Amino acid sequence: xxxxxxxxxxxxxxxxxxxxxxxxxxxxxxxxxxxxxxxxxxxxxxxxxxxxxxxxxxxxxxxxxxxxxxxxxxxxxxxxxxxxxxxxxxxxxxxxxxxxxxxxxxxxxxxxxxxxxxxxxxxxxxxxxxxxxxxxxxxxxxxxxxxxxxxxxxxxxxxxxxxxxxxxxxxxxxxxxxxxxxxxxxxxxxxxxxxxxxxxxxx
Numbered sequence: 247x248x249x250x251x252x253x254x255x256x257x258x259x260x261x262x263x264x265x266x267x268x269x270x271x272x273x274x275x276x277x278x279x280x281x282x283x284x285x286x287x288x289x290x291x292x293x294x295x296x297x298x299x300x301x302x303x304x305x306x307x308x309x310x311x312x313x314x315x316x317x318x319x320x321x322x323x324x325x326x327x328x329x330x331x332x333x334x335x336x337x338x339x340x341x342x343x344x345x346x347x348x349x350x351x352x353x354x355x356x357x358x359x360x361x362x363x364x365x366x367x368x369x370x371x372x373x374x375x376x377x378x379x380x381x382x383x384x385x386x387x388x389x390x391x392x393x394x395x396x397x398x399x400x401x402x403x404x405x406x407x408x409x410x411x412x413x414x415x416x417x418x419x420x421x422x423x424x425x426x427x428x429x430x431x432x433x434x435x436x437x438x439x440x441x442x443x444x445x446x447x448x449x
Contacts, residue, residue: 286414293410298352301344314339324396324439325389334363338393345397348406357397364390392442399438402431 263272304310317339321328328335337360344353368387386394405427412420 286411289414290407290410293406297347297349297406301347301349301352305340310340310343311336313343317342324392324442328389329367332363332367334360334367334389337363341397342400345400346403348402348404350407353397357393360393361390364393388446391445395438395442396435399434400431401435402427 260269260272263269301310314336318335321335321339325335325338337356341353341356341360344350344356364387367389371387403424405423408423408427409420412423
């Protein structure tokens with residue numbers, strides 16, 4: 247759907263330029279935008295490499311593992327039916343830590359690993375190998391839905407992406423967005439937790 251939408255907007259822009267005799271400006275705009283896109287990609291690649299490297303150092307130093315242990319009460323609250331010591335717990339903790347730090351790129355592999363482990367957990371429940379409520383075949387479990395919603399709403403203390411974007415486009419104070427971002431993501435995360443708890447009780 248998005249492909250059709252973008253194609254429609256591009257086509258409308260070209261036709262508008264042709265109709266008003268501004269095709270040279272349309273062409274120049276396309277070239278400038280292409281240059282900006284490449285520049286932005288290089289900037290974001292550097293930011294991604296820096297913060298992903300910092301996260302990797304934290305993992306090798308055991309810092310992420312220690313923080314994950316501190317997060318056990320939070321995980322127990324959010325996922326009460328998750329078995330103690332299940333591999334999904336560590337993956338979810340790593341994902342949440344990366345998201346809080348604004349490292350969406352680094353959070354993605356941990357998030358995929360968590361979903362994979364939660365899928366295995368659901369299969370074990372359906373087969374009777376592990377206790378706990380099992381959903382219907384082909385449907386996401388409560389843990390999967392909760393994790394996805396928390397992941398989407400994620401609290402962010404350092405909105406790295408937005409700071410990089412603002413810096414790239416000449417903002418005088420790129421970090422000014424930190425306060426509003428913390429407030430907005432805190433509210434969205436609180437709403438997500440309340441919603442998940444209400445839905446858990448219904449099921």
